[in-house]
Amino acid sequence: MTNYEVVIPKLGEAVIEATITKWLKHEGDMVQAEEPVIEIATDKVDSEITSAVTGRLIKKLFPEGAVVPVGAAFAILETTEEQPELEETRPAAGKQSPQTGHDEPQSENIALKTRDEALPVGTDDSNELTSQSGTRFYSPLVRSIARRENIPFSELDNIPGTGKDDRLTKQDLLDYMKTKHAGIKPDDAGKSSPGAAAPAIVPPDARQIIPGEDRIVEMDRIRQLISAHMVRSVQTSPHVTSFQEVDMSRIVQWREKNKEAFRKRENGNLTFTPVFIEAIAKAVMEFPMVNVSVDGTKIVVYKNVNIGMAVSLPGFNLIVPVIRQAHEKSLLGIVKAVNDLAQRARAGKLVPDEITGGTISLTNLGSFGTLMGTPIINQPQTCIVATGAIKKRVVVVESPEGDTMAIRPVMIMSVTYDHRVIDGSLGGQFLARIVYHLENFDASQSI
DSSP: EEEEEEOOOOOTTTTOOEEEESSSSSSTTTTTTTEEEEEEEEEOEEEEEESOOOOOOEOOOOOOOOOTTTTEEEEEEEEEOOOOOEEEEEEETTSSOOOOOOOOOOGGGGGGSTTTTSSSOOOTTTTTTEESSSOEEHHHHHHHHHHHOOOOHHHHSHHHHHGGGOOOOOOHHHHHHHHHTTTTHHHTTTTOOOSSSSOOOOOOGGGGGOOOOOOOOOOOOOHHHHHHHHHHHHHOOOEEEEEOOOOOOOHHHHHHHHHHHHHHHHOOOOOSSHHHHHHHHHHHOOOOGGGGEEEETTTEEEEEEEEEEOEETTTTTEEEEEETTGGGSSHHHHHHHHHHHHHHHHOOOOOGGGGGGSSEEEEGGGGGTTTOOOOOOTTTEEEEEEEEOOEEEEEOOTTTOOOOOEEEEEEEEEEEETTTTTTTHHHHHHHHHHHHHHHOTTOOOOO
């Protein structure tokens, strides 16, 4: 008999830890190879972790709710099988866990590459950071949030922690930032005059009295993440939105002609989304400076066009899987990728790498009947395209013989961009080029 450690595997470039949300096995239970042992949650996606070998679970190393670093063991199995060779995921002693370099952005790391003077990277083998005073440790997630928010040690060391041994948790830091952004001074939050009770720090909306049949619903984990991400985006980027109408006649006719044959052949739907993605990819190749992110005073220009598409989930949440290298795919390849990712997104079957690395995003507001919208940029990206509902309208058709009135399927498209790096001229030209590719779509092509 030998003991085998089941570890948290690599979950994507930007994922450094995971929370155990549920144990699927009890101590003493048999675990078959490739059988799930736990369910985990990250700030990217939820998933199950399986065992590579068959054995008996003899030790749980963490309880439910614990945050476990990537590469750390969370269970021990007793097995007679030879242990498989696993890809090394744990950081070597005396070194920080390496980061893989590539030309695609991650959802967190772009903003974290600066401000090292405020929060230097640690080098201990637990991949945690010791403060300058040498008396406190910070998890990688807390460290990355602090670096992003430019919180120095002198400020970080004074934040009370609720974790084990007064460890500062992610929630402690997020709560602190809420009070900070609300204008409450940290030094005043816990002080009061002698003999007086310390005032409670309560956000204004928390004092609201809910009358009658109204009810309070706690945000689920995904909605909390979306909320924090949207607020951070607005605080980071000055948003500007441009609009333009699109004559969708060619595309509507093409889809009507091909959708039934495609459904029978591929057992899937032929939607407008792949056509939008193809047009965006073509326009990005002509205006590459919209396919960027901001790193301090530097602009990171991405070679690949990785288009994130917003997918609505049950419970009114959303997720943004990524069509990678969309500029190199055929229309049929984009259609298949869109259908596959959308189906697995709604079934909760995406893996972390499929929702990271986007360089520009698309949200199809028209699927809900919305005419137009001003979407929020998906940081660290700097541009997001929104498509509205396709409606028949009476329009003026210009021709050399004169102007005429006609009924056309028309869509309003918008582009929201980060005005730090994309001016109105570039944003407007980029939008106009997407419209050009849509209105000049080759309706004779087959799929």
